[in-house]
Amino acid sequence: MYFVAALALLAGLSAASRLPSTQHIFSNPTSNDESMNRIPTVHESAVQARRILHLENIGTLSTIFPSTHSAENRPSDVSGTPIGLMDYFGDCEPxxxxxxxxxxxxxxxxxxxxxxxxxxxxxxxxxxxHHRPFSPASLPRFSLVGYLEELSPEDVVKQSVAVCFVRYHPDAAAWLPGNKIHESKWVRLVVEEIYWIGGFGNVAYIGWIPVEEWKSVTKEEIEAIRLPGEKKHRWGH
Structure with a gap:
């Protein structure tokens, strides 16, 4: 038994000796450093987040149940409880x-x-x-905090919102405003705060992205970068 324990200890020490240095966690190399361990800056993380917003089309909307209700048979003990539900979105106001x-x-x-x-x-x-990593925790994710604002008829026409949204979600054509199934309307989530997790903390930025950085990202920046799993992506995991 002692021999087995000793072998396990030696194996653990050997594996630990092959682990990469953690020094990059405390001192980020310059942008000219080609090291795959360079942690992206806040602005680079904002660009990644904006590219995800552009390429993805389904997210989770999280809200809180009100303290009172009368329109449905809802358990009273869920009042004040958060709930997250899948929903469609589109990057129709880039x-x-x-x-x-x-x-x-x-x-x-x-x-x-x-x-x-x-x-x-x-x-x-x-x-x-097939470019899925061994650990989904290594991939970027984030939450947008804000409020809903209804789009004006002028915005809907000027920005071709219906065309854009149906390009992301062809099935949503049945639920556009004015349909005979459900009452619906176009809204934007006005972004006020962004919380970002770029992956594992030793190679990715984790924290808040100022809304000014979020808004300052250009179309050219979004098109120039690549996310993990895309060809020639810039930041490895």
């Missing part, structure tokens, strides 16, 4: 970074907002095809 959402009035998330709840949209990156 100049602002505010995601576009088709708000279905009967849906729980939008009923909670109408009752006074705040709201967040959480996204995560899904690499294409």
């Amino acid at each position: 100049s602002t970074g505010n995601p576009t959402i088709l708000a279905i009035s009967i849906a729980t998330s939008f009923k909670n907002v109408a009752a006074g709840s705040n709201i967040t949209l959480s996204l995560r990156w899904h690499p294409p095809g």
Whole structure:
């Protein structure tokens, strides 16, 4: 038994000796350093987040149940409880970074907002095809904190919102405003705060991204970078 324990200890020490240095956690190399362990800057992380917003189309809307209700048979003990539900979004206002959402009035998330709840949209990156990593925890994800604002008829026409959204979600054509199934309207999530987890902390930035950084990202920056799993992505995991 002692011999087995000693072998296990030696194996552990051997494995530990092959681990990369943690020094880069405390001193980030310059942007000219080609090391795969360089931690992206806050702005680089904002660019990654904006690319995820552009490429993904499904996220999780989180809201809070109101303290009172009368429109449905809801357990009384869920009052004040948060709930996260899948929903569609589209990057149909790329100049602002505010995601576009088709708000279905009967849906729980939008009923909670109408009752006074705040709201967040959480996204995560899904690499294409077979480029899935061993650990999904190594992939970037983030949450957008803000509030819903209805789009004006002028905004809808000027920005071709319906065309953009249906390009992301062809099935949503059945639920566009004016449909005979559900009452719906176009809204934007006005982004006020961004919380970002770029992956494991030894190679990725984790923390808040100022909204000014989020808004300052350009179309050219979004098109120039690559996320983990895309060809020639810039930051390895």
